[in-house]
Ligand SMILES: C[S@@+](CC[C@H](N)C(=O)[O-])C[C@H]1O[C@@H](n2cnc3c(N)ncnc32)[C@H](O)[C@@H]1O
């Protein structure tokens with residue numbers, strides 16, 4: 001675990017300062033947390049487990065697909081918007097960071113800044129811990145009070161992950177930004193029917209704005225469409241890394257994918273939104 005990120009964190013039990021690094025992290029009151037061999041810190045202790053953690057198979061599919069560079073323009077857009085609006089201070093916190101792919105892209109654009117990847121999936125964190133030399137990774141459930149100091153975050157990333165508006169607001173600096181990426185309503189439209197995928201709620205953008213509304217002010221929306229030409233294997237990875245992985249039978253899916261004409265033409269569609277933190281008054 002990267003010691004440089006500890007000043008941005010707090011003990012999840014008592015809120016105290018954390019110190020340590022290689023093997024274990026301790027707070028001033030003696031609460032201690034193991035650092036896994038793969039480099040992430042296990043701050044979420046006990047039997048608390050979010051059922052929404054990505055599985056090993058989902059993470060493997062995500063690594064495979066993202067390594068192919070198909071979503072690189074999305075990472076570029078996120079990094080560009082983060083760099084354009086980031087305040088001069090504060091860390092970059094990636095909530096539901098997955099493999100840390102987007103956090104890595106943002107840190108590349110913000111030299112000298114540190115990043116914290118937070119996720120409930122250990123499989124994802126094994127990757128996130130190595131995502132960038134200036135990033136540290138830890139197990140956490142975003143629905144719990146975050147083990148992050150109040151006002152310590154300059155850029156908060158939430159890319160296809162759950163959003164805890166109250167906690168996001170608390171940890172952000174007053175001049176910090178929240179950057180949210182969601183799939184657009186027509187994301188992967190061409191695959192929805194043939195493969196029986198879940199559809200994106202057409203009111204998604206509205207719901208995001210509703211949950212953030214009281215504490216965050218919209219500062220811009222950037223839509224992005226990526227026309228992709230994929231092999232059957234790439235389509236399988238794309239489906240296996242997303243929410244439909246929870247609801248589709250892998251065997252049946254394989255059969256349906258094989259029936260598609262190759263290369264498979266599909267449109268990935270996203271919306272990247274930047275929000276400013278509102279005053280608490
Ligand atoms: C669709 S993936 C996106 C990962 C990453 N942001 C990306 O774009 O590659 C959603 C991630 O959120 C994580 N997640 C789900 N529920 C969570 C929770 N309650 N707290 C923290 N992470 C969570 C999953 O384990 C998964 O890694």
Ligand SMILES: [Zn+2]
Pocket residue numbers: 011012013014015016027028029030031
């Ligand atoms: Zn403590």
